Amino acid sequence: MSPRTEKQLEAHKKEKKEKIIRGALRLFATKGYFNTSISDIANELNISKGSLYNYFDNKERLLNEAVDFALKEASELNLSEDDLKDLSPEKIFKAVVEGYFKLLEEKKELWSLIVSLAIHVGSIPSVHKTISSIYEELTKQLSELFTMIGHHDPENEAVKLGALMDGIGIQYMIFGESYPLNSIKENIIKGYINSKKNLP
Amino acid sequence: MSPRTEKQLEAHKKEKKEKIIRGALRLFATKGYFNTSISDIANELNISKGSLYNYFDNKERLLNEAVDFALKEASELNLSEDDLKDLSPEKIFKAVVEGYFKLLEEKKELWSLIVSLAIHVGSIPSVHKTISSIYEELTKQLSELFTMIGHHDPENEAVKLGALMDGIGIQYMIFGESYPLNSIKENIIKGYINSKKNLP
Amino acid sequence: MSPRTEKQLEAHKKEKKEKIIRGALRLFATKGYFNTSISDIANELNISKGSLYNYFDNKERLLNEAVDFALKEASELNLSEDDLKDLSPEKIFKAVVEGYFKLLEEKKELWSLIVSLAIHVGSIPSVHKTISSIYEELTKQLSELFTMIGHHDPENEAVKLGALMDGIGIQYMIFGESYPLNSIKENIIKGYINSKKNLP
Amino acid sequence: MSPRTEKQLEAHKKEKKEKIIRGALRLFATKGYFNTSISDIANELNISKGSLYNYFDNKERLLNEAVDFALKEASELNLSEDDLKDLSPEKIFKAVVEGYFKLLEEKKELWSLIVSLAIHVGSIPSVHKTISSIYEELTKQLSELFTMIGHHDPENEAVKLGALMDGIGIQYMIFGESYPLNSIKENIIKGYINSKKNLP
DNA sequence: GATGAATGAGGGTTCATTCAT
DNA sequence: TATGAATGAACCCTCATTCAT
Numbered sequence: 001m002s003p004r005t006e007k008q009l010e011a012h013k014k015e016k017k018e019k020i021i022r023g024a025l026r027l028f029a030t031k032g033y034f035n036t037s038i039s040d041i042a043n044e045l046n047i048s049k050g051s052l053y054n055y056f057d058n059k060e061r062l063l064n065e066a067v068d069f070a071l072k073e074a075s076e077l078n079l080s081e082d083d084l085k086d087l088s089p090e091k092i093f094k095a096v097v098e099g100y101f102k103l104l105e106e107k108k109e110l111w112s113l114i115v116s117l118a119i120h121v122g123s124i125p126s127v128h129k130t131i132s133s134i135y136e137e138l139t140k141q142l143s144e145l146f147t148m149i150g151h152h153d154p155e156n157e158a159v160k161l162g163a164l165m166d167g168i169g170i171q172y173m174i175f176g177e178s179y180p181l182n183s184i185k186e187n188i189i190k191g192y193i194n195s196k197k198n199l200p
Numbered sequence: 201m202s203p204r205t206e207k208q209l210e211a212h213k214k215e216k217k218e219k220i221i222r223g224a225l226r227l228f229a230t231k232g233y234f235n236t237s238i239s240d241i242a243n244e245l246n247i248s249k250g251s252l253y254n255y256f257d258n259k260e261r262l263l264n265e266a267v268d269f270a271l272k273e274a275s276e277l278n279l280s281e282d283d284l285k286d287l288s289p290e291k292i293f294k295a296v297v298e299g300y301f302k303l304l305e306e307k308k309e310l311w312s313l314i315v316s317l318a319i320h321v322g323s324i325p326s327v328h329k330t331i332s333s334i335y336e337e338l339t340k341q342l343s344e345l346f347t348m349i350g351h352h353d354p355e356n357e358a359v360k361l362g363a364l365m366d367g368i369g370i371q372y373m374i375f376g377e378s379y380p381l382n383s384i385k386e387n388i389i390k391g392y393i394n395s396k397k398n399l400p
Numbered sequence: 401m402s403p404r405t406e407k408q409l410e411a412h413k414k415e416k417k418e419k420i421i422r423g424a425l426r427l428f429a430t431k432g433y434f435n436t437s438i439s440d441i442a443n444e445l446n447i448s449k450g451s452l453y454n455y456f457d458n459k460e461r462l463l464n465e466a467v468d469f470a471l472k473e474a475s476e477l478n479l480s481e482d483d484l485k486d487l488s489p490e491k492i493f494k495a496v497v498e499g500y501f502k503l504l505e506e507k508k509e510l511w512s513l514i515v516s517l518a519i520h521v522g523s524i525p526s527v528h529k530t531i532s533s534i535y536e537e538l539t540k541q542l543s544e545l546f547t548m549i550g551h552h553d554p555e556n557e558a559v560k561l562g563a564l565m566d567g568i569g570i571q572y573m574i575f576g577e578s579y580p581l582n583s584i585k586e587n588i589i590k591g592y593i594n595s596k597k598n599l600p
Numbered sequence: 601m602s603p604r605t606e607k608q609l610e611a612h613k614k615e616k617k618e619k620i621i622r623g624a625l626r627l628f629a630t631k632g633y634f635n636t637s638i639s640d641i642a643n644e645l646n647i648s649k650g651s652l653y654n655y656f657d658n659k660e661r662l663l664n665e666a667v668d669f670a671l672k673e674a675s676e677l678n679l680s681e682d683d684l685k686d687l688s689p690e691k692i693f694k695a696v697v698e699g700y701f702k703l704l705e706e707k708k709e710l711w712s713l714i715v716s717l718a719i720h721v722g723s724i725p726s727v728h729k730t731i732s733s734i735y736e737e738l739t740k741q742l743s744e745l746f747t748m749i750g751h752h753d754p755e756n757e758a759v760k761l762g763a764l765m766d767g768i769g770i771q772y773m774i775f776g777e778s779y780p781l782n783s784i785k786e787n788i789i790k791g792y793i794n795s796k797k798n799l800p
Numbered sequence: 801g802a803t804g805a806a807t808g809a810g811g812g813t814t815c816a817t818t819c820a821t
Numbered sequence: 822t823a824t825g826a827a828t829g830a831a832c833c834c835t836c837a838t839t840c841a842t
Binding site for chain 2: 033
């Protein structure tokens with residue numbers, strides 16, 4: 001009944017790692033990394049502390065893998081290249097921006113955890129690397145999107161859009177539900193579409 | 201040379217508090233709040249651990265007062281109302297934006313500490329309040345600036361500019377020196393000035 | 401040799417707890433609760449400070465469990481119901497009173513620790529509850545004893561005898577070895593036996 | 601307006617010491633000696649910590665002087681020899697016993713503080729001496745009382761009455777207001793008076 | 801005499817990590 | 822692989838006491 005072959009074993013291990021990561025992520029996101037102890041995580045998952053160390057070398061590595069996992073999962077929410085081909089530029093923008101705003105609303109705590117870790121290098125240097133490499137990737141994708149659309153200076157535009165969206169995230173975290181997330185979203189979408197139209 | 205009157209005593213105490221705050225801020229900014237121990241701060245300042253507690257009830261209070269102090273100091277870098285009167289709208293924008301970018305460059309670690317604390321409520325709730333109240337104030341000031349300039353929908357514009365600048369901060373923290381801070385700065389300044397010109 | 405089954409594990413843990421309790425009790429009794437540090441206890445037992453916290457949530461809980469343990473152990477020194485059946489009233493009295501005096505002499509420090517904790521609620525409220533519930537139990541048993549013997553107003557008599565014995569304890573603690581413990585013991589025993597004989 | 605002569609100075613100092621003692625006693629009695637800090641006392645009295653050390657060498661000495669003070673004050677509540685002369689034996693007993701019960705009720709916390717300190721030598725050895733010497737004195741007075749009344753074996757009777765009253769104190773502290781203090785008081789008074797009458 | 805900032809030893813407690821089972 | 826007791830360093834904080842003013 002239990003897995004036998006090496007492959008099965010590997011799969012089983014991966015599954016368990018993912019389980020742990022999800023649990024850890026849940027706690028890190030709500031309580032913060034430093035306020036979450038290894039014991040907390042073990043309790044959350046109903047496993048032993050020692051067992052955790054069979055899957056992760058130490059707490060910081062667990063954090064890094066968890067952040068990596070979360071970022072990859074979040075990326076998957078975004079559009080695949082196939083989608084891009086079939087959509088008009090306007091729709092692509094709408095989809096990208098709306099996807100991001102959805103992430104912001106639905107995974108608020110996770111977003112704030114990751115960004116707060118990312119921007120303060122001094123706290124946990126290793127995680128900074130993990131996040132920035134993914135960030136770079138995302139910006140590149142955004143830039144490609146602008147290129148496909150035929151924007152002049154797509155890189156600069158990608159950087160600016162990325163910054164604007166992150167900034168909205170910050171303000172949303174700080175001001176909470178009183179922040180006019182929706183109207184800003186509409187405003188952005190309209191702005192980009194119009195500005196494009198206005199171009200010669 | 202030593203203080204005698206009650207006033208001098210009070211002033212002396214305030215001075216010392218500020219000294220401690222500066223030291224703590226230095227360490228919090230570079231190592232992070234959770235990685236900075238009370239001992240570290242005491243050592244940094246060459247005073248005893250116990251002495252710290254004559255000035256601050258506990259570590260979290262020290263953080264809050266430090267953050268408050270830093271934010272107020274940073275605000276003072278911004279323009280006073282007098283300045284606003286004498287400057288043309290274009291110049292005011294330039295000054296505000298440039299002031300912010302200067303802050304970003306010169307107090308990188310401090311900026312990242314504060315924002316990372318601000319956005320993740322779960323880590324230290326109390327500091328979230330301290331920061332958000334100041335943030336609200338800043339947004340209001342920005343909004344007033346837009347009103348004075350005669351922008352339609354100044355509030356929305358203030359929120360957007362605030363978000364954009366914060367977002368640039370994030371990206372700067374993540375990408376580091378490779379981030380094209382200057383070209384973006386110019387781009388923003390030009391953009392705002394042009395967009396205004398385009399208005400009827 | 402080492403425990404394997406869950407039952408053995410449980411038993412092993414209970415054993416260790418008891419070991420810690422005995423060590424803590426030894427120190428609390430001689431030095432006092434507040435003068436005994438967690439470090440002291442760990443040293444006494446040749447274990448680490450941290451290990452203690454695997455068995456007891458905190459120092460106060462350890463005290464409470466220790467007191468509880470001591471009181472229960474002391475109670476067991478008293479007579480079982482079987483004994484009562486086989487003895488004449490005179491002998492029961494003798495046994496009870498002598499048992500108490502023996503306790504007083506042989507566990508002097510422990511007795512004084514517990515009573516001193518019990519009577520001053522302000523010091524450690526939690527332990528006051530622990531002790532008073534046991535005290536209530538003891539008084540009830542004493543009352544039942546008087547009922548069995550046929551004393552009129554057994555409750556009142558139980559309270560009075562309890563008070564007298566506690567008072568003797570106090571005086572013994574204060575006056576030390578010069579206190580005529582033995583003669584008083586005899587006096588009490590005789591007094592109760594005679595008074596009973598005088599009843600119709 | 602301020603005291604000049606040495607005598608006045610001395611008197612002034614004594615007054616202040618007494619003030620401090622009363623404040624300290626208040627806190628010791630309610631919170632316990634170990635839970636009361638020098639700062640607490642200074643705050644209670646609105647004086648500085650440093651000032652306290654002008655009057656008492658250290659905390660333990662303050663406790664000893666406070667206990668001494670309290671015991672002497674309590675003793676003064678008892679009957680003077682003059683009173684004894686004018687009263688019948690029955691009335692003297694009544695007065696002594698009632699005085700003690702009044703003390704128990706009105707200065708509950710103080711009584712429990714002192715007795716708890718007295719019986720546990722390990723906690724604060726010095727105070728044990730302070731209290732036991734006063735206790736000895738009180739027992740002697742009680743013994744003299746019995747002698748005056750013509751009791752055979754007055755010493756033994758004094759010890760027993762002392763013990764009984766202390767024991768009642770303990771039980772009162774443990775059981776609180778549910779303890780039938782009044783009925784026991786009446787019972788004791790009647791008991792002693794009757795037993796005396798019953799003597800040939 | 802009065803003050804309260806400074807001290808520094810020590811307090812209880814937490815926690816990531818190890819390791820024997 | 823799973824366990825959880827054991828560790829020990831580090832943490833935040835308290836406090837009696839001192840001393841310059």
